[in-house]
Amino acid sequence: MKTAALRSALVSLVCLLSAAAFAASQDSAKVTPDMIQTGSDIPAHWTQPQGNFDYVQREVMIPMRDGVKLHTVILIPKGAHDLPMLLERTPYNASGFxxxxSPHMADAVWSGDKDWADGSYILVWQDIRGxxxxxxxxxxxxxxxxxxxxTKTDDTTDAWDTIDWLVKNIKESNGKVGMIGSSYDGWTVAMALLHPHPAxxxxxxxxxxIDGWMGDDWYHYGALRQINLDYFxxxxxxxxxGKPVPRESYDDYTNFLEAGSAGDYADAHGFKQIPWWNRFAAHPAYDAFWQLQAxxxxxxxxxxDVPTMWLQGLWDQEDIYGAVHAWEALDKAGHSANNHLVIGPWWHSQINRSAWNLGPLKWPGDTAAQFRQRVMIPWFNHYLRDTALATPLPEAMIYNAVEQHWDNFxxxxxxxxQQLTPLYLQANMGLGFEQAGSGDDSYISDPAKPVSYLPRPIPVDNEDRWRTxxxxxxxxxxxxxxxxxYTTPVLTKTVWVQGAPIADILAKTTGTDGDFVVKLIDVYPGTDPTDxxxxxxxxxxxxxxxxxxxxKSFSDPSAIPANVVQEYKFRLPTVNYEFKPGHRIMVQIQSTLFPLYDRNPQTYVPNILFAKPSDYQKATVTIxxxxxxxxxxxxxxxAGAGGGN
Structure with missing residues (x-):
C-alpha cells in the first residue's frame, strides 16, 4: 500500500511540473512574421533542380495547319547534337510515357522505350487531337x-505537320525522324505512311x-468482340x-449473358451518349463505313518509300490481323522492297515488354529484348544514323515456336x-490428309449456354489471362x-505449316444464322518429362x-437457308509451326466463343447488336x-523442318 501511494504521489508531481513547464514555454514563446503563411503552401511555379539529369524534358504545343495545337513531350539527351528523333503519336497520354x-533518361521512360533511351535518340510523344x-x-x-x-485534317496531316515542326525547331536533331507505336499507336504510324513527310x-x-471489321479490335469476320466495349x-x-463499364458480377460470362444482346448491354450503360458507338452500331456489315477506312x-x-517493319505477335489477342494484311497488300502492289514482316512469339504489344514466355510456352531468352537490341534498333540506326547493317533485314522474320528460333524468309x-493441302474431317472424329469415311456430325448450339473462351470465372481485370x-x-x-x-493419329513425321490456314467447312443448320469457330490445335504427348x-x-x-x-458477301449479309448445306470458308491467322512426331493435330469446331464475341441469335435479324430475347434460339448444326x-x-x-527459304 505504501508503494502504491508513493507511486501516485510521484505521478502527480510529474504532471504538476510538466504543466508548469508548458505554461512557462507559452509565456516565453514569441510569434514572428515568418511563422505565418496567409497564402497557399503550393508555389505558383515550381522548378525542380535538374543539374544532375542526363536529359532535358520539354513540353510544347505544336500547331497544326488548321490552328489546333497538339501537346507534345520531348526528351533530349543532355548535350545532344545531330541525333535522330523517335516519334510516337498516341491517345494514351503522352505525359504518361x-x-x-528520375535523373536518368532510361529510368524515366516506360519499359517499351528503355532500349531507345541510351542517349542516342531524342524521344517524342504526342497526344492526338482531342x-x-x-x-x-x-x-x-x-x-x-x-x-x-x-475536314482538311486527319492523322496523316497531323503527323506531317508534327514532323515538319520537329525538324525545324529541335536544333539538337539531325533532321531525321522514325515512327514507332503499337495498337492504336501503330495505327497512327500507318496513317503517317499514307503521305509521309520527307524527314x-x-x-x-x-x-x-488496320481493319477493325475484318480481324482487328472490333469484329472478326462480322462477329463482335464485345468485351472491347469497355474501350469505348x-x-x-x-x-x-475514362472508366470501364461497371460490372454487377465478378464473372463477365454472367454479365454479358444476363445483359442480353450487345446493344442492350450498351444501352444500359449509357452508350447512346457516345457518337462513336452510334456510328459503329449503325454499320454491323462491311459497308462503306468500314471499307473506306481499311x-x-x-x-x-x-x-x-519509307522503309517499314510491320510487327505483330503469333498469338496477338487483340490485333492479329493488321500487320500481316498490310504487308501482304503492299507486297501484292509491288512494294516488298521497303516493307518487311515480323511475327514474333508474343501477345499483343509484347514486343515492347519482356518476353521470356507466353503463358506456358517458355523461350530461350527474352525474345522481345533480343529482337529490339539485335534487329530493330540497328535497323532504325541504319536509316536514321547512317550506320552499317551487319546483315540485311529479310523480307519476313517469323518465329518458330517449336524449334524456338527465328526463321528468315x-x-x-x-x-x-500459297499452295494448300487439305486436312480432312473424317468419320469417327478422325482427321487426316485423305477423305475417309462418310457422314456428318451434329451438335446443338444453345445461345443460353454458350461456350466460353476461357475457363470460368472470367474476371474483367485479369490482364494475364486476357493476354494469354x-x-x-x-x-x-x-x-x-x-x-x-477431330484428331489425327499420332504423327510419325513432322507436319510443318508456314502461312495462313484456311477453314473450309461444309455445314447445315436448323437456324437461319450462326457462327463457326475453327481451331487448329497441337495435341502434346500424354507425358512430358521436361515439363x-x-x-x-x-x-x-x-x-x-x-x-x-x-x-457470300461481307457487305451484303443474307439469311442461311435452314437445313441446306452451305460452305463457310475463311482464313485463320498466319503461322510458322511444326507439329512434331509423337504429337497429334486436332481441329475443333463450335458456334460460340463467349463472352469475347457476342452471341449469334441463330435467327436472322437485320442487326445482331439489337437482337431481342425471343430471337435467340437453339439450332442443330451438322458438319x-x-x-x-x-x-x-x-x-x-x-517440306523439311526449320530454316526458311
Missing amino acids: VREN KYGSEGQYIMTRPPVGPLNP LKVAAPESPM TEQSSVKGS LDKLLAAHPS NNWKPASE WLVQDQRFVVDRPDVLS PTMGGYELPVSLDIFRGRYR EHGAEGHSAVLLPMV
Missing part, C-alpha cells in the same frame, strides 16, 4: 480526309489497327482516361499465293457436347470465328464430311 521522376493535353476534337481512329472525313525515314507499326467508354467518355487497301493504293508468299487466352489449353471444352474435336504440366496439352496454333450471314461435302482445314504445308 515519362513514368518516373485527347489529354491536345486541342481539337477526338474521333476514334479518325478516317482519312475524304468521304468519311470532310520520316523509317517506321515500325506494331500490332497496328475509356476512350470516348472523357478527354482523359488501311491495308489505302496503303496499297498510296504506297510510300526472302520470298515469303502472301496467303493468296490464345494459348489456353483447350481440354476445358473438349467434353462439351457442342464442341466437335509435366504440358503433358497432353492442347495448344491452339491458329483459330478464328466467322459469322455465317457473311458466307459434313461425306457425300454432301468434305469439310477440311487447308494447310500451307512445306
Whole structure:
C-alpha cells in the first residue's frame, strides 16, 4: 500500500511540473512574421533542380495547319547534337510515357522505350487531337480526309505537320525522324505512311489497327468482340482516361449473358451518349463505313518509300490481323522492297515488354529484348544514323515456336499465293490428309449456354489471362457436347505449316444464322518429362470465328437457308509451326466463343447488336464430311523442318 501511494504521489508531481513547464514555454514563446503563411503552401511555379539529369524534358504545343495545337513531350539527351528523333503519336497520354521522376533518361521512360533511351535518340510523344493535353476534337481512329472525313485534317496531316515542326525547331536533331507505336499507336504510324513527310525515314507499326471489321479490335469476320466495349467508354467518355463499364458480377460470362444482346448491354450503360458507338452500331456489315477506312487497301493504293517493319505477335489477342494484311497488300502492289514482316512469339504489344514466355510456352531468352537490341534498333540506326547493317533485314522474320528460333524468309508468299493441302474431317472424329469415311456430325448450339473462351470465372481485370487466352489449353471444352474435336493419329513425321490456314467447312443448320469457330490445335504427348504440366496439352496454333450471314458477301449479309448445306470458308491467322512426331493435330469446331464475341441469335435479324430475347434460339448444326461435302482445314504445308527459304 505504501508503494502504491508513493507511486501516485510521484505521478502527480510529474504532471504538476510538466504543466508548469508548458505554461512557462507559452509565456516565453514569441510569434514572428515568418511563422505565418496567409497564402497557399503550393508555389505558383515550381522548378525542380535538374543539374544532375542526363536529359532535358520539354513540353510544347505544336500547331497544326488548321490552328489546333497538339501537346507534345520531348526528351533530349543532355548535350545532344545531330541525333535522330523517335516519334510516337498516341491517345494514351503522352505525359504518361515519362513514368518516373528520375535523373536518368532510361529510368524515366516506360519499359517499351528503355532500349531507345541510351542517349542516342531524342524521344517524342504526342497526344492526338482531342485527347489529354491536345486541342481539337477526338474521333476514334479518325478516317482519312475524304468521304468519311470532310475536314482538311486527319492523322496523316497531323503527323506531317508534327514532323515538319520537329525538324525545324529541335536544333539538337539531325533532321531525321522514325515512327514507332503499337495498337492504336501503330495505327497512327500507318496513317503517317499514307503521305509521309520527307524527314520520316523509317517506321515500325506494331500490332497496328488496320481493319477493325475484318480481324482487328472490333469484329472478326462480322462477329463482335464485345468485351472491347469497355474501350469505348475509356476512350470516348472523357478527354482523359475514362472508366470501364461497371460490372454487377465478378464473372463477365454472367454479365454479358444476363445483359442480353450487345446493344442492350450498351444501352444500359449509357452508350447512346457516345457518337462513336452510334456510328459503329449503325454499320454491323462491311459497308462503306468500314471499307473506306481499311488501311491495308489505302496503303496499297498510296504506297510510300519509307522503309517499314510491320510487327505483330503469333498469338496477338487483340490485333492479329493488321500487320500481316498490310504487308501482304503492299507486297501484292509491288512494294516488298521497303516493307518487311515480323511475327514474333508474343501477345499483343509484347514486343515492347519482356518476353521470356507466353503463358506456358517458355523461350530461350527474352525474345522481345533480343529482337529490339539485335534487329530493330540497328535497323532504325541504319536509316536514321547512317550506320552499317551487319546483315540485311529479310523480307519476313517469323518465329518458330517449336524449334524456338527465328526463321528468315526472302520470298515469303502472301496467303493468296500459297499452295494448300487439305486436312480432312473424317468419320469417327478422325482427321487426316485423305477423305475417309462418310457422314456428318451434329451438335446443338444453345445461345443460353454458350461456350466460353476461357475457363470460368472470367474476371474483367485479369490482364494475364486476357493476354494469354490464345494459348489456353483447350481440354476445358473438349467434353462439351457442342464442341466437335477431330484428331489425327499420332504423327510419325513432322507436319510443318508456314502461312495462313484456311477453314473450309461444309455445314447445315436448323437456324437461319450462326457462327463457326475453327481451331487448329497441337495435341502434346500424354507425358512430358521436361515439363509435366504440358503433358497432353492442347495448344491452339491458329483459330478464328466467322459469322455465317457473311458466307457470300461481307457487305451484303443474307439469311442461311435452314437445313441446306452451305460452305463457310475463311482464313485463320498466319503461322510458322511444326507439329512434331509423337504429337497429334486436332481441329475443333463450335458456334460460340463467349463472352469475347457476342452471341449469334441463330435467327436472322437485320442487326445482331439489337437482337431481342425471343430471337435467340437453339439450332442443330451438322458438319459434313461425306457425300454432301468434305469439310477440311487447308494447310500451307512445306517440306523439311526449320530454316526458311
